[in-house]
Amino acid sequence: MTLAPSLPCPGIAPKDKVFESYINMERQLGYTDRCRTLYGLYLEFRPSNCSAWLQFAAMEAAAGEIERARSIYELGISQPVLDTPEVLWKAFIGKGMAVFV
Numbered sequence: 001m002t003l004a005p006s007l008p009c010p011g012i013a014p015k016d017k018v019f020e021s022y023i024n025m026e027r028q029l030g031y032t033d034r035c036r037t038l039y040g041l042y043l044e045f046r047p048s049n050c051s052a053w054l055q056f057a058a059m060e061a062a063a064g065e066i067e068r069a070r071s072i073y074e075l076g077i078s079q080p081v082l083d084t085p086e087v088l089w090k091a092f093i094g095k096g097m098a099v100f101v
Helices: 016-029 032-045 050-062 066-077 085-100
Strands: none
Touching (some): 016 032, 016 050, 050 066, 066 085
């Protein structure tokens, strides 16, 4: 008996590329709620990933969810360890202040 190769699953073997590909697919299909769930799982797995925080906030802003985007920026900035905090801060101050005020 041969077993079919298993596909990577974010819950079993979380990898950045898996999350990013899955989120992009759901975004292309127009499933914003699913993207939110996936971003939540992604950021639970790797809360230091500033790129994910930025993409999540950008998705919410593009959907017109300004309060959600602001909350995401604030949650990202409040993380104790970030890989590139200056990028997240710059985006929040540059884009955020103009939009969120």
